Each structure stands twice: as structure tokens, then as C-alpha cells.
Amino acid sequence: MSGAATATTVATAALRTVKLSRTLGTGDAATEILHGIDLEIGRGEFCSIMGPSGSGKSTLMYLLGALDRPSAGAVEIDGVDTARLSESGLAAVRNAKVGFIFQFHYLMPEFSALENVMIPQLKKGVPARAARERGRALLARLGLEGKLARPPARLSGGEQQRVAVARSLANRPLVVLGDEPTGNLDTRNGESVFELFEQLVAEEGQTIVVVTHDPRLAARTQRIVRLQDGTVVDDGPPRAVLARAGERFTEPSP
Amino acid sequence: MTPLLLVARRHLVHNWFRTAISVVGVAIGSCFMIAMSALMAGFETKFVRETIESSPHVVVLDEFRAAPDEFATWLSRAVGGVAAVASSHPRDRLNRIKKPLELIEALRATERVAAAAPEVVGTSILNFGSREIGAQLVGIDPEQQERVVSTDEFMTEGRLLDLHSASGAIVLGSGLAERLGVKRGDTIGTALRSGGARALRVVGVFHTGIVPIDAVRAYTLVTLAQQLLELGRDVNRVVLRLHDHREAREVAADVEAMTGYRTESWQETNANFLSIFSLQKAITYIVTSGITIVAAFGILNVLIMLVLEKLPEIAMLKSMGYTAADVTGVFLLEGLAIAALGVVLGSILGYGLTEFLASLPIPQKGLIESEHLVMENTPSLYVIAALFSFASTLVAAALPALRAGRLDPVVTLRGRA
Numbered sequence: 001m002s003g004a005a006t007a008t009t010v011a012t013a014a015l016r017t018v019k020l021s022r023t024l025g026t027g028d029a030a031t032e033i034l035h036g037i038d039l040e041i042g043r044g045e046f047c048s049i050m051g052p053s054g055s056g057k058s059t060l061m062y063l064l065g066a067l068d069r070p071s072a073g074a075v076e077i078d079g080v081d082t083a084r085l086s087e088s089g090l091a092a093v094r095n096a097k098v099g100f101i102f103q104f105h106y107l108m109p110e111f112s113a114l115e116n117v118m119i120p121q122l123k124k125g126v127p128a129r130a131a132r133e134r135g136r137a138l139l140a141r142l143g144l145e146g147k148l149a150r151p152p153a154r155l156s157g158g159e160q161q162r163v164a165v166a167r168s169l170a171n172r173p174l175v176v177l178g179d180e181p182t183g184n185l186d187t188r189n190g191e192s193v194f195e196l197f198e199q200l201v202a203e204e205g206q207t208i209v210v211v212t213h214d215p216r217l218a219a220r221t222q223r224i225v226r227l228q229d230g231t232v233v234d235d236g237p238p239r240a241v242l243a244r245a246g247e248r249f250t251e252p253s254p
Numbered sequence: 255m256t257p258l259l260l261v262a263r264r265h266l267v268h269n270w271f272r273t274a275i276s277v278v279g280v281a282i283g284s285c286f287m288i289a290m291s292a293l294m295a296g297f298e299t300k301f302v303r304e305t306i307e308s309s310p311h312v313v314v315l316d317e318f319r320a321a322p323d324e325f326a327t328w329l330s331r332a333v334g335g336v337a338a339v340a341s342s343h344p345r346d347r348l349n350r351i352k353k354p355l356e357l358i359e360a361l362r363a364t365e366r367v368a369a370a371a372p373e374v375v376g377t378s379i380l381n382f383g384s385r386e387i388g389a390q391l392v393g394i395d396p397e398q399q400e401r402v403v404s405t406d407e408f409m410t411e412g413r414l415l416d417l418h419s420a421s422g423a424i425v426l427g428s429g430l431a432e433r434l435g436v437k438r439g440d441t442i443g444t445a446l447r448s449g450g451a452r453a454l455r456v457v458g459v460f461h462t463g464i465v466p467i468d469a470v471r472a473y474t475l476v477t478l479a480q481q482l483l484e485l486g487r488d489v490n491r492v493v494l495r496l497h498d499h500r501e502a503r504e505v506a507a508d509v510e511a512m513t514g515y516r517t518e519s520w521q522e523t524n525a526n527f528l529s530i531f532s533l534q535k536a537i538t539y540i541v542t543s544g545i546t547i548v549a550a551f552g553i554l555n556v557l558i559m560l561v562l563e564k565l566p567e568i569a570m571l572k573s574m575g576y577t578a579a580d581v582t583g584v585f586l587l588e589g590l591a592i593a594a595l596g597v598v599l600g601s602i603l604g605y606g607l608t609e610f611l612a613s614l615p616i617p618q619k620g621l622i623e624s625e626h627l628v629m630e631n632t633p634s635l636y637v638i639a640a641l642f643s644f645a646s647t648l649v650a651a652a653l654p655a656l657r658a659g660r661l662d663p664v665v666t667l668r669g670r671a
Contacts, residue, residue, distance in 0.1 A: 058667070067572070067663055067664055091575045091577045094572075095574060100570075104566065106566045106570040108261070108264070110261075111264060119571075
């Protein structure tokens with residue numbers, strides 16, 4: 001690959017890792033979770049990460065979202081090497097360029113659904129009125145227009161996770177990272193969240209990376225990265241990756 | 255509203271019961287600090303005010319700080335070397351301030367001295383019937399004395415000027431009159447220094463409210479006291495009133511340097527009592543600050559619980575781009591709000607408790623006499639209590655707040671994944 005081609009690739013990648021390693025613990029208790037991972041996620045790409053428990057999926061997500069620092073190698077978000085950033089610099093990157101969704105919604109129980117979506121925007125400096133409008137629009141799009149003022153405790157599990165999705169999108173992030181975002185949802189709600197992801201990718205070119213154990217949901221993405229023991233063992237279109245893994249590929253519903 | 259303030263406010267409102275407990279804790283600490291300080295300050299202020307009004311600001315005494323050993327000095331000069339005297343006794347003579355009129359005139363000419371008066375002070379045994387009581391006999395010139403010490407306003411029977419009304423007139427402190435069992439118009443006796451006795455007519459009784467004064471002091475004319483104590487035309491005290499009683503220490507030092515006579519400020523004369531007040535004040539602050547510190551521990555406990563409860567939300571806030579300082583700020587703001595509410599509530603309760611205690615009919619007899627507890631309800635007490643409560647609450651809030659800020663979101667998320 002030529003130098004010019006590499007430069008172009010770097011500029012267009014939303015996320016890029018170079019020989020990324022992460023070791024947890026110190027001394028005799030040190031365990032290397034990720035071993036020199038090279039990965040590139042393009043803008044507008046909808047990618048899933050699969051792998052057995054303990055393969056390093058969540059660790060990779062935390063590193064991709066600048067929530068953790070690598071032990072070796074580099075993570076670039078929108079071309080910026082996160083290793084060069086201070087703690088507040090990393091926080092600013094998370095605020096502006098990353099939207100997280102976790103298995104648990106982690107909504108703040110003291111705030112309404114709308115206010116939960118406003119919180120990341122207020123940190124960014126968005127005026128309250130504009131943050132409220134953006135929150136309203138996002139929640140309406142997710143079918144929650146009638147439940148803006150409800151606290152999380154008065155929403156169903158699926159609704160809570162949809163509010164969490166709206167919150168992750170609030171600051172128009174470069175990339176949405178979902179760490180098993182449907183892990184706590186039933187099949188119908190899980191599929192509904194993935195449908196939403198597909199819409200965001202198709203209509204807005206949103207970059208989305210999700211960790212999932214469910215091959216049926218992974219099959220709906222454009223690309224599957226399979227991790228095993230902290231190493232990328234397969235990377236490609238869902239049909240091929242699932243076939244190589246011995247999983248049955250289910251054609252996504254239209 | 256900033257997001258930090260918004261989050262802090264919601265935490266407090268949502269957990270209103272815990273917030274209320276913390277606020278009440280701070281309020282109780284503030285309240286007791288205010289009320290106890292008001293009590294201590296009340297007694298001290300009353301004592302100082304009445305001492306300043308009923309006693310001279312500065313007293314020139316008929317003695318020296320370090321009396322020279324006259325014989326040793328004379329002997330040293332005589333032998334042209336150093337002589338030490340192993341054992342000596344003071345000469346049996348009365349101390350006195352010589353040429354008092356000149357001294358008084360000189361002192362009156364001093365800028366900071368408002369008035370000066372002579373006094374002849376000695377111990378005298380007063381008797382009435384079979385009762386004999388030692389008294390501090392103070393010979394005064396009523397007109398001059400009144401300019402130095404407001405004694406006339408404390409007269410409960412007769413007037414100070416009545417000392418001129420009869421030869422051998424005496425005015426007694428209320429405690430002294432009570433112990434002797436005399437009233438105005440009675441005649442009492444006093445033993446003379448040279449032997450014999452002298453009849454004195456009680457022409458008045460005063461009551462300052464300061465027990466050590468009322469119980470022992472008696473006033474008579476300076477000329478009579480000079481006779482009784484055989485001082486001739488000399489006096490043994492010159493008392494001064496200053497324009498500003500707070501300058502008493504400096505003026506006393508200046509006068510002592512000028513005259514050589516030992517000169518005491520009212521603070522030095524009452525050093526024992528003032529040191530007791532200082533000690534009491536220190537004890538009060540230690541005890542009441544203990545209450546506030548216990549309240550602060552309550553806040554520490556509440557905020558630690560809150561931080562532990564909010565671990566996932568803290569991790570989420572950090573994943574949304576909130577910094578460690580932001581998270582610390584949220585919990586510090588909560589501590590600040592608890593302190594502010596607690597101080598306001600504590601000040602209201604403290605005011606109420608102070609006024610309530612002041613209204614209780616609790617007669618005081620001792621150093622100070624009063625029908626009620628003497629409370630001084632001044633703004634400075636509230637400021638001190640507020641500052642202390644704020645400081646202790648913020649220190650208590652800082653520990654969990656810093657811990658919350660330092661939390662690694664990945665550890666929390668990994669533990670819950």
C-alpha cells in the first residue's frame with residue numbers, strides 16, 4: 001500500500017487501532033487481555049464485534065471510546081491519537097465524538113427521559129433550550145414522544161434502552177459504541193434497537209460498533225470482527241464470518 | 255443552570271430524607287455553637303462592661319513591680335562592690351503615693367486620660383453589733399470619683415454625694431450591708447489602725463451586680479480614709495478613666511514608665527476572671543465544634559453512601575465526557591448546599607434558642623448577678639458558627655467527592671458487565 005493511500009485511509013477512518021494491547025493487573029497478576037490488535041472502522045460503517053466471554057470485546061470497546069488507555073499500541077479516533085491526550089482531552093473526545101450504550105441503560109434515576117438526553121449536551125455547552133429541542137426530536141424519533149417527562153423507573157426495559165440510545169446520539173457523535181446494548185432486552189426489543197441502528201447508518205451515515213453474542217443481530221451489521229483470546233481471528237462480511245464460525249446466517253429482515 | 259449544579263440539586267432533592275438528616279445535623283451543630291457562644295460572650299461582656307463602668311480603667315498603685323533591695327543597694331555602694339543580703343525584711347511603713355495632686359494634674363493633662371481621682375484604699379474591719387466583717391475601705395472624693403467611676407448610678411439607697419452629709423459617713427456595697435445586717439441610717443463601727451474605734455454612719459448602699467465588689471467594698475471620704483489609715487495627706491492610689499477603655503494596657507504601661515509606680519490596667523486587675531472567660535470560651539468552642547464535627551461525620555457517611563450508590567451513574571457521566579473535576583464538583587456542591595441550608599436553619603434555631611434561654615428566669619449569683627442567663631446575641635457569633643460549619647462540612651464532603659472523581663469508570667462497568 002502506498003504512503004498516499006495510507007494517508008487517505010487514516011483520514012477517512014472513524015476509528016483505528018495500531019498494535020493495540022491492554023494488560024490488566026500488575027506483577028504476577030498481570031493478564032494481557034488484548035494482543036496487538038490492528039483494526040480500522042470506516043465512517044458510516046455498522047460493525048459488530050463477536051467472541052466468547054473473556055475474549056476482550058468490552059475492553060476493546062472501552063479503548064475505542066477513549067474510556068481506557070492502551071498498555072501498548074495506539075487508538076485513533078477521527079485521526080487523533082488518544083495517547084497524546086490528557087484526561088480532560090480524553091473526556092472532551094468522549095463528549096464530542098463518542099456515544100456509549102451499555103448492557104444496562106445507566107440512566108440517571110433523578111432525571112426525566114428528556115433530561116437524561118440533555119445531560120451530555122449540557123456538558124458540551126449546548127444551551128438548555130437547544131438541548132431540550134434536540135432531546136425531544138431524538139426521543140420522538142425513537143417513539144418516546146409521549147414519555148419525555150417520565151423518570152427511567154416508569155419506563156419499560158426497551159424504552160429505557162431507547163432513551164440510552166437517544167442519549168448516545170445527543171451530541172451527534174462520530175461513532176456510537178454499544179457494549180451488548182440488547183443484552184438485557186427481549187428478542188423483540190433487541191431487534192427494534194438494531195432496526196434503529198440500521199436506520200441511523202442508512203439515513204445519517206452514523207458509524208456504529210456493537211458487541212453482541214447474538215449471531216442473528218450480528219448478521220444485520222455490515223461487518224463482523226471476531227475476537228478470541230484477545231486477538232482478531234476473523235474480520236469480514238457477516239455471511240462469510242458466521243459461516244467460518246459455523247453459525248447459521250440469517251438473512252436480515254427488510 | 256450548569257449541569258453540575260443540576261445533577262447536585264437533583265441528588266439532594268431525590269434523596270431528600272438523607273439530605274434533611276445531614277442538614278439537621280449541621281443545623282444542630284451551628285445552633286448550639288451560636289447559643290453556647292452567646293452565653294459565654296454574654297457573661298464576659300456583662301462582666302467587662304460592668305467592670306469598666308464600676309471600676310477605674312487604670313489604677314496607679316503605691317508600689318513598685320520589683321522593689322529594690324535598699325539595704326543591698328546601699329551596702330554595695332558603700333563597699334564599692336557587690337553585696338548580697340541573705341535575709342531581709344521590708345521596713346514597717348505604709349506605702350503611699352507622694353504629692354498626689356501634682357500627679358493627678360499631670361495625668362489629667364495626658365491626652366488619653368479622661369479623668370483622674372485620688373483614692374485611699376485599705377482593709378478595715380467593720381462591725382455592727384456582734385458582727386465583724388473585713389471590708390475594702392475606699393476613700394474617695396465623690397465629685398472627682400464620679401468622673402472616673404460611675405458609682406452613683408449603682409446606688410440603691412442614698413447617693414454618693416451623701417458622703418458629705420455627715421462626718422464619718424460611709425457607703426456600703428449591697429453584699430457587705432446585707433452581711434452586716436445594716437441599712438441606710440445605721441451606725442457601724444470600724445477599728446482604727448492605731449487602736450480604738452470610730453463610728454461611721456451608713457448614708458447609702460450601692461449594687462453593681464459584680465459580687466466580688468458588692469461583697470467587700472465600702473466608700474468613704476478620702477480625708478476620713480486618710481485619718482483611718484494614717485496616711486496624712488498622701489493617697490495610695492490614683493484611679494483613671496480613659497476616653498477609650500481598650501487603650502488601658504498601653505496607658506498603664508506609659509504611666510508606669512512615667513511615674514515608676516506600679517500601674518495596672520483593668521485587664522491586669524481582672525486577669526484571673528478574664529482568663530477564666532477565655533478558658534470557658536475555649537471549652538465552649540471545643541464542645542460545640544465537637545457537635546459540628548459529629549455532624550460532619552454524618553455528612554461524610556451520607557455522601558460516601560451516595561457515591562457508592564451512584565457508581566454506575568458516575569461511570570456513565572465520565573463516559574459522556576464529564577471529567578474527574580466535574581464529578582468531584584457535583585459532590586462538593588452537594589456538601590456546600592447541605593452546609594448552606596444547615597447554617598441558615600442552624601442560625602434560625604440558634605437565634606431562637608438564645609432568645610429562649612435569655613428569657614428563662616434563671617437567677618445568677620456568683621461573679622455576676624442577674625435574674626436571667628446573660629446572652630449576647632451578636633452577628634459575629636453567627637459568622638463564626640457559619641464559617642466553622644462550612645469548613646467542617648466541606649472537609650467532610652471533600653473526601654467522598656475526591657473519591658468519586660477518581661473512580662475509574664472501566665472498573666465500575668467491568669464489574670457490572
